[in-house]
Amino acid sequence: MKIDILTLFPSMFSALTEESIIARATKKGLVDIKITNIRDFSTLNNNQVDDTPYGGGAGMVIMCDPVFKAVESVRTSNSKVIMLSPSGKIYKETTALRLSKEKHIILLCGHYEGFDERIKSIVDEVISIGDYVLTGGEIPAMAVADSIIRLIPGVINSESLRSESFEDNLLDYPVYTKPREYNGLLVPDVLLNGDHKKIDEYRNKERIRITKENRPDLLK
Numbered sequence: 126m127k128i129d130i131l132t133l134f135p136s137m138f139s140a141l142t143e144e145s146i147i148a149r150a151t152k153k154g155l156v157d158i159k160i161t162n163i164r165d166f167s168t169l170n171n172n173q174v175d176d177t178p179y180g181g182g183a184g185m186v187i188m189c190d191p192v193f194k195a196v197e198s199v200r201t202s203n204s205k206v207i208m209l210s211p212s213g214k215i216y217k218e219t220t221a222l223r224l225s226k227e228k229h230i231i232l233l234c235g236h237y238e239g240f241d242e243r244i245k246s247i248v249d250e251v252i253s254i255g256d257y258v259l260t261g262g263e264i265p266a267m268a269v270a271d272s273i274i275r276l277i278p279g280v281i282n283s284e285s286l287r288s289e290s291f292e293d294n295l296l297d298y299p300v301y302t303k304p305r306e307y308n309g310l311l312v313p314d315v316l317l318n319g320d321h322k323k324i325d326e327y328r329n330k331e332r333i334r335i336t337k338e339n340r341p342d343l344l345k
């Protein structure tokens with residue numbers, strides 16, 4: 126899969142591309158991530174990319190021209206163009222699964238007051254990562270890219286993708302590792318006896334308990 130990220134702050138993306146699982150996936154050739162600076166497509170003095178809003182109001186709005194040109198420079202017939210915006214549709218694991226099957230994703234990161242509305246005419250989908258406002262689309266783009274890349278076959282052990290949070294509308298069960306006792310805190314006995322039927326039962330019950338407690342909205 127190819128992922129193009131269009132941003133005004135390219136250096137933020139070293140956190141995504143140069144560390145851990147995503148860096149290894151890139152080295153293995155499972156994903157090809159390219160970061161493009163929208164400012165490089167400005168034809169104005171000082172590479173200006175934003176201006177004041179029509180109708181008044183605070184902040185600066187990112188202009189059409191550099192964004193249209195930046196998208197044009199990377200778009201192919203296989204591309205899906207995604208704008209990050211708090212006014213988009215809420216991003217979920219099911220969205221990540223759907224997008225992990227795409228060949229080419231273009232992520233468009235806003236900043237300041239956001240994008241000129243006309244930019245939506247060249248966008249396939251508008252995604253919000255949650256009901257809060259961040260200063261820019263860079264962290265949302267990293268969240269979306271990371272969640273998609275880890276689902277690409279070969280990026281992580283396929284066993285690790287089984288019974289994760291959100292599968293079957295449930296959250297994940299609690300996990301423990303050595304030692305068996307830490308400062309008086311114990312690992313549940315059921316996990317120590319090797320009875321996998323009982324372990325599965327315990328884990329399923331825990332998934333339901335934790336989902337009821339933290340995310341009752343997920344339960345049908």
Ligand SMILES: C[S@@+](CC[C@H](N)C(=O)[O-])C[C@H]1O[C@@H](n2cnc3c(N)ncnc32)[C@H](O)[C@@H]1O
Nearest residue numbers: 209210211235236239253254258259261262265
């Ligand atoms: C300060 S925000 C703009 C907020 C916009 N004026 C509003 O109220 O909806 C600047 C940029 O950050 C990104 N952003 C902020 N919060 C986001 C969220 N929850 N999901 C996705 N993108 C977000 C978007 O790319 C947005 O264009």
